[in-house]
Amino acid sequence: MLLSQGRWKMFSCTSPSARDRREVGDRTRSLVTRAEAEADEDDALPGAEGRPAVRRERAVEHDAVSRWMAMYETAHGLGQSYYLRALEMAAAAGDHITYCRTLRGMALQASSLGHGPKALELADSAAEAAPAAGPRLTAFLRGQQAHGAAMVKDQRQAFARLRETEDALSRADGRNDAVGGYDQAAYHFHVSHVPWELGDQAGSVRALRASNRARPTNEKQGRVHANGLLARRQMKMRHVEAAAETWNAFLDDYVTISSARGDEHFRTLRPEIAPYAGLRAVQQLDQRAAEVARLKAA
Numbered sequence: 001m002l003l004s005q006g007r008w009k010m011f012s013c014t015s016p017s018a019r020d021r022r023e024v025g026d027r028t029r030s031l032v033t034r035a036e037a038e039a040d041e042d043d044a045l046p047g048a049e050g051r052p053a054v055r056r057e058r059a060v061e062h063d064a065v066s067r068w069m070a071m072y073e074t075a076h077g078l079g080q081s082y083y084l085r086a087l088e089m090a091a092a093a094g095d096h097i098t099y100c101r102t103l104r105g106m107a108l109q110a111s112s113l114g115h116g117p118k119a120l121e122l123a124d125s126a127a128e129a130a131p132a133a134g135p136r137l138t139a140f141l142r143g144q145q146a147h148g149a150a151m152v153k154d155q156r157q158a159f160a161r162l163r164e165t166e167d168a169l170s171r172a173d174g175r176n177d178a179v180g181g182y183d184q185a186a187y188h189f190h191v192s193h194v195p196w197e198l199g200d201q202a203g204s205v206r207a208l209r210a211s212n213r214a215r216p217t218n219e220k221q222g223r224v225h226a227n228g229l230l231a232r233r234q235m236k237m238r239h240v241e242a243a244a245e246t247w248n249a250f251l252d253d254y255v256t257i258s259s260a261r262g263d264e265h266f267r268t269l270r271p272e273i274a275p276y277a278g279l280r281a282v283q284q285l286d287q288r289a290a291e292v293a294r295l296k297a298a
Helices: 018-024 026-044 054-072 076-093 096-112 116-129 135-151 155-170 184-197 201-214 220-236 240-254 260-276 280-297
Strands: none
Touching: 076 096, 096 116, 096 135, 116 135, 135 155, 135 184, 155 184, 184 201, 184 220, 201 220, 220 240, 220 260, 240 260, 240 280, 260 280
16 A cells, blocks of 8 residues: 655755756656646546556656656755655556655655655655565665665664665666666665765775776766765865865766766865865866866856
């Protein structure tokens, strides 16, 4: 039985605004419009009550892409509204997989906004709502539970969930789902959050490097985010020259793509390295960052 989506209107983020909607762009809005229209058309067709809601399920997938795009572009208020709409549509379709994935996405959003208890609650609810899940979906859900547990400093549960994640992923086949595929790069990225939240900074850096090694070369969006996060963590550890090397790898990809999450990382680059301006590696990085900023502004 699917849970009511009403209970999930509970963690705070910026409400949807005109600015959010402009940032997300026309593609996101058109996908949402099409998703809702297809769902309404499916309801209106003769015999809709007694046959599988194939078109509605397809609309749910469109909606899943849309709210993921909204979060990926850091329009969190708009993203949350899409998540809640996705829960409603998935419940109406009886689509347990999309329902639990949506809850897991909300857990990811909560964790990225620093809401540890809510992130764990949503991750646990996603796992509870899952059907008899295959190993890849199980890994997908357990990894998020591990992160949530680490955020509330439950070390025992966090590492137990990571072991379950690793075991499930080892039993998964070689295919990624179109939305929410979970692989070794995603696994190591989840791993990186657990030691960081629990105070093991070096362990987190090792896991992020492993994530990058496992990531396909064409996944620039994911690599930009991972390298931005890695560089910022290295800076917090005062490993400045290592961070400069990571920032340069970040810029290699960042200059070629449009990424709001990349923009967030980039905005921290020059202020964070400024206190170390006497280092040659920092001077060179600062010059390159200034040129990238000019290119992005053009």
